[in-house]
Amino acid sequence: MTLKFDLKTHLTALSETHAPSGYEDQARAVVAAAWHPLVDRMDTGRMGSLVGYKYGEMPAPRRRIMLSAHIDEIGMIVTKIEKGFLKVARLGGTDWRTILGLPVRVHTQSGPLLGVVGTYPLFDLNGGAASTFPTEAAIFIDVGLPAEEAAAKVRVGDIVTMDAPVFPLAGEKLAGKAFDDRASVAAVTACLNYLQGRRHQWDVLAVATVQEETGLAGALNEAYRLQPDLAIAIDVGFAAQPGVQSNFQPGKGPVLSLGANFHPALCNQILEAAKRIEMTLDLEPVPANSGTDAWAIQISREGIPSALLNLIIRNMHSTVETLDLRDVDRCGRLMAEFIAGLDANTMQSIVWE
Amino acid sequence: MLKENLQKLSEAVGVSGGEKEIRQLIRELVGEKLAELTTDPMGNLSGVLRGTGAVPGFRVMVAAHMDETGFMVSNVGENGMISVLPVGPLDMRYLITARVHVGEKKQNGVLLWPPIHKSNGQNAVPGVETVQIDVGADGKGGVSASPGDRVGLIGAYAEMGAGLVRGKAFNGRAGCAALIGLIDALIAAPLPYDVHFAFTAQEMIGARGARVAAHRIDPQAAFVLRGTEANDLPRPDNDDSVAVIRLGGGPAITINDPTFMADRRLVAHLREVAESDNVPYQIDARENGVIGGGLVSFARAGVPVGVIGLPVRYMSSPNGLLNLSDLENTIRLLHGALAALRPETLEN
Numbered sequence: 001m002t003l004k005f006d007l008k009t010h011l012t013a014l015s016e017t018h019a020p021s022g023y024e025d026q027a028r029a030v031v032a033a034a035w036h037p038l039v040d041r042m043d044t045g046r047m048g049s050l051v052g053y054k055y056g057e058m059p060a061p062r063r064r065i066m067l068s069a070h071i072d073e074i075g076m077i078v079t080k081i082e083k084g085f086l087k088v089a090r091l092g093g094t095d096w097r098t099i100l101g102l103p104v105r106v107h108t109q110s111g112p113l114l115g116v117v118g119t120y121p122l123f124d125l126n127g128g129a130a131s132t133f134p135t136e137a138a139i140f141i142d143v144g145l146p147a148e149e150a151a152a153k154v155r156v157g158d159i160v161t162m163d164a165p166v167f168p169l170a171g172e173k174l175a176g177k178a179f180d181d182r183a184s185v186a187a188v189t190a191c192l193n194y195l196q197g198r199r200h201q202w203d204v205l206a207v208a209t210v211q212e213e214t215g216l217a218g219a220l221n222e223a224y225r226l227q228p229d230l231a232i233a234i235d236v237g238f239a240a241q242p243g244v245q246s247n248f249q250p251g252k253g254p255v256l257s258l259g260a261n262f263h264p265a266l267c268n269q270i271l272e273a274a275k276r277i278e279m280t281l282d283l284e285p286v287p288a289n290s291g292t293d294a295w296a297i298q299i300s301r302e303g304i305p306s307a308l309l310n311l312i313i314r315n316m317h318s319t320v321e322t323l324d325l326r327d328v329d330r331c332g333r334l335m336a337e338f339i340a341g342l343d344a345n346t347m348q349s350i351v352w353e
Numbered sequence: 354m355l356k357e358n359l360q361k362l363s364e365a366v367g368v369s370g371g372e373k374e375i376r377q378l379i380r381e382l383v384g385e386k387l388a389e390l391t392t393d394p395m396g397n398l399s400g401v402l403r404g405t406g407a408v409p410g411f412r413v414m415v416a417a418h419m420d421e422t423g424f425m426v427s428n429v430g431e432n433g434m435i436s437v438l439p440v441g442p443l444d445m446r447y448l449i450t451a452r453v454h455v456g457e458k459k460q461n462g463v464l465l466w467p468p469i470h471k472s473n474g475q476n477a478v479p480g481v482e483t484v485q486i487d488v489g490a491d492g493k494g495g496v497s498a499s500p501g502d503r504v505g506l507i508g509a510y511a512e513m514g515a516g517l518v519r520g521k522a523f524n525g526r527a528g529c530a531a532l533i534g535l536i537d538a539l540i541a542a543p544l545p546y547d548v549h550f551a552f553t554a555q556e557m558i559g560a561r562g563a564r565v566a567a568h569r570i571d572p573q574a575a576f577v578l579r580g581t582e583a584n585d586l587p588r589p590d591n592d593d594s595v596a597v598i599r600l601g602g603g604p605a606i607t608i609n610d611p612t613f614m615a616d617r618r619l620v621a622h623l624r625e626v627a628e629s630d631n632v633p634y635q636i637d638a639r640e641n642g643v644i645g646g647g648l649v650s651f652a653r654a655g656v657p658v659g660v661i662g663l664p665v666r667y668m669s670s671p672n673g674l675l676n677l678s679d680l681e682n683t684i685r686l687l688h689g690a691l692a693a694l695r696p697e698t699l700e701n
Contacts, residue, residue, distance in 0.1 A: 085587045095469035101447035101670025103509040103519065114513045116672045121582045122444055123639070124595055132476045133446060140587060142666065144517035144600075144674055163509065167452055167461055169489025175452070175463045242485055243467025251491065314487065316468035318450040322487060 005193055007186060007329055010034055011166070011174070014182035018105055018112070018161040020075025020091045021214040024048050027071040031185060031208045038192040039206065045225060049218040052206040054192060057199060058344055064203040065339060066228035066304075067191065068219050068293040069184035069235070070212030073177065074317055076141075076160040078106070084147035085118070085140040088160055092213030097133045098318045103163040106143055108153050114163065115143040164319035172325040173250060179321040181212065183311050183328050184234035187254075190332025195339060202229075202342040209293055219293035223300035229347055230266060230305050232335060233294035236321070237284060237310030248312040251324035253279060254331040255310040259286035261294050263305035265350045270307055273338035279330060284310060305350050309335070354537075355680065356518070358382055359530040363520035366454055366505035368423035368440050369558045372396050373457075375419045379529060379552050386536050387550055396554035397566040402536060407545030411696055414549045414572035414656075415535065415687065416563055416649065417528025418556030418579065421521070422669070424481070424504035426455070433490035435462065437504055439481040441557030446478050447670035452507040455488055456498030459505075462488040508671040516678055517600070521671040525556060527663040527680055528578030534684045544691055560648040567652035574619060574657045574699060575649050576687055580673070581605050581637055581662030596639050598664050601676040603633030604683040605662035611640050613650060619659030619690075622698050626689040632682050637662050657699055661687060 013034075019027035028050045032042060039052035050071070056062050074092035081087075086106065090096075099117045106113040118141070119134040141160055143150055166176035188206050195204065205226050209218030212235075223231065237255055240246040248255055256274075258267055274281035289295055290308055298306040309331055314322040361382070367375030376398050383390065387400025398419070422441030429435050435455065448464060455462045465485045466472075486504065490496045498504075508521030532550055539548060549570040554562035556579075567575060585599040598605050606623045607615055627634040650658045663683055666674040 082587045093469055095466075097475075098450045098466055098469075100449070101667055101672050102450075103511070103672055114511050114519065116519060116667060116670075116674060118586065118667055119446065120586060121584055121668070122446075123582065124584055131478055133478055142674065144513045144519075145515050149515065167463065169461050169463070169487070170495050171489055171491070173489030175461075175489075238468065238471070241465050241467065242483070244471050315450060315463070315466050316470065318466055318468070320450045320452065320463035320466075322463060322489065 007190055008325055010189055011183060011186040011328060014186055015166050015176040015178050018107065019071060019073060020159055020161055021072040021211045023159050024071050024210045027182065028208065031071060034189050035192060035206060038196065045222050047218055047221045048210040049222045050208040051222065051226065052192065054195060054204040054206065056202040058201040062203045063342065063347065064205055064226065064228045065342065066205045066207055066223065066226055066231040066297065067188045067335060068207045068209055068231060068233045068297060069188050070181040070218060070293060071185055071208040072210050072213050074213050078154060078156050078158045078160065080156065081151050081154055084145055084150040085142055086154060088141055093317050095317050096136060096139055099162065102319060104141055104160050105163045106141060106154060107159050109155065110153060113143045113153065115141045118142040162319045167320065169322065173322060174325060175320040175322045177319045177321065179313055179323050180236040180316055183236065183323055187234050187311065187328045187331040190329055191335040194333055194336035198336060198340045200340050200342065201344065202339065204339055212293060216293060216296035220296040220300065223297040223304060227301060228304060230350065231297045232307045232309060233292045233297060234309045234331065235292040236313045236316060238316060239312045239314045241314050248282060250312050250314065250322060250327060253281060254327055254334060255282045255284050255312060257284045257286045257290060257308040257310060260288055261286060261290040261298055262307050263350060266305045266307045270338050273341055274334055277333065277337050279334055355530060355534050356677065358533055359518065360510050362526040362529050363508065363510050363522055366459065367420050368503035368505050369420040369555045371503040372420050372554045379419060382533050383536065386540060393565060393569055395562045395565040397551055397562045399549060399551040399566055399570065402539055402548045402550065404544040404546040404548065408695065411546035412549060412570065412572045413546065413691065413694060414551055414567060414570045414575040415532055416551040416553050416566060416575060416577045417532050418525040418553045418562065419529055420525060420554055420557050422557050423506055426498050426500050426502045426504060428500060429493050429496045429498065431493050433488065433492045433496050435486040435496060435498065437481060437484050437486060440503065443481060444669035445481065451671060453486060454505045454507060455486060456502035458497045460488050460497045462486040506671045517674050517676055519672050519674055521673065523665045523673045523675045524580035524668050527580055527665065527675055531578055531680055531683045531687065535687055538684060538688050548691060564648035564652050567649040567656055571653060572656060573696065574694065576659045576661060576690065577649060578661050578663065578683065580665040580668050581607065582668050583664035583666045598635055598637055600664050600666055600674060601678055602635045602664060603679060604686050605635045605637035605664055607660035607662050608636065608638040609640060615660050616657035618699055618701065619657055622694065623659055623661065623686065623690050626693055627686055630685060630689040632686045632689065634686065
């Protein structure tokens with residue numbers, strides 16, 4: 001079946017939304033609008049994660065599968081206002097080296113201010129300092145306002161996000177910010193969309209989780225509250241590029257992780273679903289901590305069999321995270337196929353020897 | 354008009370030696386206003402605004418450079434990744450994940466950077482030789498550029514608060530915008546002599562265009578506009594160890610660069626005009642980079658040159674900040690300086 005909605009438009013809206021960890025309101029609104037026609041009901045958890053419920057056909061109490069993708073992004077928070085310039089701390093794993101001279105938005109009480117990430121010019125530095133990246137102390141946000149005006153508009157605690165529109169590359173490739181992990185949220189939306197034309201027995205709990213970048217809080221809370229029978233986390237994975245050892249490239253489909261964080265029987269059934277639709281599904285060994293929502297979900301309550309699907313991107317944690325839109329669509333289609341195959345007996349096969 | 358022109362000028366591509374797009378844009382913006390609009394063998398675009406002829410034989414050149422720094426494609430790998438060489442002085446600190454236009458077809462590309470998870474602790478700024486540009490192609494066949502093509506940086510032009518604009522290539526293009534603004538002012542009130550406008554090529558690789566333009570025009574005096582780094586940034590209290598040029602502080606009348614002294618009579622003339630016309634100004638004696646004025650002064654038997662700097666913060670990044678009041682005051686200062694300039698100004 002073909003997609004009724006435009007995945008690229010949806011992903012673009014998600015990427016360009018400003019919503020760092022702990023301040024996910026804007027992203028939640030975009031997701032809620034997209035999911036509204038695709039689910040039976042929605043609610044928002046105490047910490048701010050959005051849950052869309054798409055009910056299955058089996059008699060109650062129905063089995064439930066949680067799809068978890070995080071809506072927060074890395075960003076910054078104002079710590080000090082110094083002569084009109086803003087000093088900031090990181091929210092999540094922002095890479096100072098990648099943001100010098102790039103546009104930002106400072107989210108003030110009276111609306112967003114445009115700015116630039118600044119540092120000192122080379123001729124003001126001695127030769128040695130010029131060949132290394134500036135330290136955090138020599139980096140500031142410049143909103144171009146006189147000191148008094150900046151102090152009146154900006155408050156310590158205001159958040160700062162990168163201002164980076166989605167940038168189309170060749171073919172179906174796109175560069176942009178916050179594809180980690182809103183590309184995965186878009187894959188969940190694609191899955192819900194594919195499920196519109198399919199019958200499924202289980203309830204689908206689509207969860208847009210908060211605060212992943214600062215410690216998996218959203219997934220932890222929602223796994224506890226929702227008590228799903230199975231969970232699939234969707235997150236981004238590293239592409240091979242200079243400085244990164246990896247077997248994967250964008251455009252070759254999603255990648256399934258294997259390791260202690262994941263239930264092998266669940267992984268096998270996802271692989272079987274991929275076979276049914278003749279989709280290549282490469283495997284990535286992850287010995288211990290996957291660093292994703294799956295790590296938190298797996299140990300919720302009495303333990304939840306979990307799996308992880310990865311969308312392969314380049315330049316992770318930058319404003320030019322680069323992916324292939326076809327991978328997002330394929331990931332959604334694969335999850336829909338897997339979900340359509342779940343039935344009343346599935347849990348009897350998600351077991352150890 | 355000034356703002357609209359500035360945006361178009363900033364966004365056009367014109368890496369040194371490959372100024373076609375920016376030259377075409379300036380031709381379009383200048384239109385029929387200048388006579389003898391010509392592209393010379395270096396790629397400089399110049400034209401003349403005729404005066405009333407009341408001061409016969411006097412010729413003054415005003416110049417701004419239209420080129421910008423960027424890259425040149427050196428190799429396209431089988432995997433579709435592009436290696437590059439630097440064009441002009443690049444501050445790689447600002448280009449780590451830059452967005453670029455590759456080649457004349459302006460294929461979108463981004464610079465690769467290993468994620469922080471894999472590169473934490475790498476504090477040395479990488480050299481240009483390590484840069485790989487990704488256009489999203491799956492192999493060499495998907496790349497429209499080939500070795501020798503230029504790669505231009507992409508900025509995020511925007512109007513900010515307090516009369517500031519953000520964008521790329523203000524180093525040269527702010528001066529181009531000022532010169533185009535000056536044409537209209539001079540048409541409204543013609544001077545008694547001819548003013549030759551030169552939009553010069555190859556400034557960022559040694560101010561080569563300006564010298565050739567000066568030879569051709571053979572002026573008795575020249576004024577060169579250029580961006581100058583505004584370094585009014587947060588510093589410890591009482592730290593006055595660094596000479597500071599302020600954004601919004603007015604045009605910076607420039608004294609020298611490491612290779613050149615601006616003509617002291619023209620420096621004095623600019624100061625006098627700024628004082629009498631109440632144009633805010635600053636004095637820039639920081640030896641901040643080699644400037645086009647130097648090579649203009651070497652043309653033929655020597656040309657007295659005055660240099661006016663337009664303050665730009667983060668000038669070598671794709672998102673410099675420029676205060677529109679500095680741009681307007683630069684036009685006022687240059688207009689006033691030309692109006693008051695006579696052959697006698699240079700006698701003593």
